[in-house]
Amino acid sequence: MNHLSYQTLKESGYDGYLLEQAPERVLQFGEGNFLRAFVDYFIDMMNEHAGFNSKVVLVQPIATPAGGFDLAKVINDQEGLYTLYLRGFENGEKVNSKRVISCVSRCLNSYSDYDALMACADNPDLRFITCNTTEAGITYDPSCQFSETPPASYPAKLTQFLYRRFQKFGSEAGKGFIILSCELIDNNGKELEKCVLKYAEQWGLEQAFVDWIQNENIFCSTLVDRIVTGYPRAEADSLNEANGYIDQTLDTGEIFGFWVIEGPQKLKEELPFAEAGLPVLITDDHKPYKQRKVRILNGAHTSMVLGAYLAGQDIVRNCMEDEVICGFMNKAIYDEIIPTLTLPKDELTDFAHSVTERFKNPFIDHALLSISLNSTSKWKARVMPSFLGYVEKNKELPACLTASFAFYIAFYHGSRLTDEGLVGQREGNEYTIKDDRKILEFYYDHRNASNAELAHDVLSNTDFWGQDLTEVPGFEEAVVKYLNDIDANGTYEVMKKLL
Template identity: 45%
Template sequence: MKEKIIQFGTGNFLRGFADQFIDVLNEKDLFDGSIVIVSPTDSKNTDKINAQHGKYHLILRGIDGGKEVYETKRIDSVSRAVNPYRDFSGFLALAKDPDLRYIISNTTESGIAFDDSCAFSDSPASSFPGKLTQFLFERYKNHLNGFIILACELIDDNGKKLEEYVLRYADKWRLGKDFSEWILRENRFCNTLVDRIVTGYPKGETESIFRELGCEDALLDTAEPYHLWVIEGDFENELPFKAAGLNVIWSKDVAPYKKMKVRVLNGAHTFLVFPSLLCGVETVGESLKDEQLRDFLNLCLDQCILPSLGNSKECIHFAGSVLERFANPFIKHMWRSISLNSVSKFRARVLPSITDYLKLNGSLPLPLVFSLACLILYYKNEDVCDDPAFVDYIRKNDLSDILENEKLWGRNLGFLFETVFMCLNDILDLGIRGAIKKVLR
């Protein structure tokens, strides 16, 4: 099998996501290509990958279509790994292989960044865009075609940001106008949106799993069954993910899908976290088993979030998948962890749904405003992890000042005062359970 893909990133996520997708394509005789993994940092993971000749097992477990799923797959799509810090010439040699056509990256949110200290003479450049520029220049010198580049980092416009920084390095390092034109002409930097919870190496469970496998696996990975990959562009003829039955969407614009994910999946975490914690519920799964909290979640989604997204079939289906994912018995997702930096999360994930609902209906979405009241009450009385200035301000000031503080919310929320005040009074008078019951009426 020819090596056709270079992957920047040795971690659990891509091995539980894109690498499995390529494995599916190969199984169905739709691709016939393997992946060379390149370490973006000086990681020992390359040694583990090469020791196992790229082979590893992926366990998919969770709820799918209302049924519990537990499926073990051997992934054979990875051929080897290269560490450019130890073998820079071997890294550059990959650029001379005409069969290589695709680049996939996940170098964390901070990976796509411009480091002005990087020099072309570095072996390698410390930043990922710097390494990629060195690699592409080697490709250009050998008069070969460019790449389809699929950036999976969790930042907005990930592909275009990567392209921008590569062009900046080409200019900074004076690699020539012809090279910059070749970058633009011969390469496609695609924005993508990825969605799958990859839980990684299952510490504490390996003894029984290895017994079932009949071998040890230092690269063992675990993930939920659900997956979504939205890619700007259409290369289905080359990468026939849809034909293979994978939930991959080729689109002209990732933004609507990002909006859906942020408001439905991430938003649900944010508006459910403090009602759950105030009820003494510690995990997402426990909230889904709690009839009252589950009803509150459904009310928020069905009456407040989905209408502001147009109630499309796609959004409704996605919301249904979120409920299954939250109920996954194999993932113990702690609300305390989710509560980290909730002020900025509420501002980005929930507040836009409140304002859109207000525009559409001329009234406020009570369940979402109630979740804000729960946030404020929790911040006033419990230990939280957030910007100390935010926490201090909420604790020391009255409700009107808190809501009108634009540094907290990005805008003046004074128009929410009466409803938040009513919700807080209900919680104090009726208790959290009684107050939620009133919202559900």
């Protein structure tokens, strides 16, 4: 079979949408699966349905290891084309959609193609910069120097690029960028802008450049929401056979997608998401939507999976097929989490309904043990705000969220500490608990403690929670009661009693 290319598609009689030629109007730092299944999908849809007419230049922000897989080369060999599968449940129906994405023009490596990358700043058509350089990508590293080609950190690379743009077009209004940051950190766009301004100061760049950064560029914080499962290794051969071409950059993700962009309403004039019918919201405050995602979707995961694992389940989808476990999760969401949130109730319940559909996705085997990683910090960030908000509002404990805390403690009961983690047991079989080493050592040291002693020491550990949870009226006694019930009857029976 031939490799994917425009010629291959023409020869095969492909009749789907393709955009072979268009101006390069988007620069994207990050060439990985997520951005290609999310941002680039949206751009491709805008090209087809709203006349956006834009190509994306991908940038590989790190050097390719010697002898390693050179994704940039593969992308370029395929002329930027790749096949994207979005799969799952939508409105109760099983969906498996396929689309050849044609919005990418080329991929540059910021190390081997440094000059070509910087030359993109001279392109008068370029208007948008998108990025997802992982949570560690938006960091200020003072060792980075202006003379390096390139410096190590992404914000330093971006500062160099912006300065080149300023030198070329600084006297022209409207030649700055709309920058859409997709990293999974709070206020990602604002944090990126802070780093850029620090480098401008460190490198002694002129005040006119600093003014240009702040006046001609818009750094947007965004919330991204789509599970992307990436290259389907187990299915790749059969998919290529069915397509009639070899695609080395196949990508897969769930059908659900939602993007919240914090920025001025005038962005709608330049980014026609609405005209293309896309689930993208431009708002002056993205935080309520992030809170909704973290508390409902992530909170549902964290409050349910540890108890479900101890009850004998292994993947999320099977949990949704169990009336007791799914019922426990839904009771936590609808009765205890949603009442603590600020968005309109119908928006919250619609999102909650989508969460259940997403968890039922037949194409994703989402392992409970993988979700259990770092559950201490996850419970604090995802569940504790809802728990405390419910207590403050109702002057009583939320039963399911309280039980979820007991499930967390029970899951962290281990008898052996190894380099891999703390080893626990489920029905005679071992599993590995993975978290910060000090947390695992704490639980190992408490392996022989009574439920009452353990609950007290966990709840009062301010290093874990940032506060003493024994001060929440009735919480300690309730957790001990649940732990005793788990020992006697198991987590499944505890869930069943709560329904």
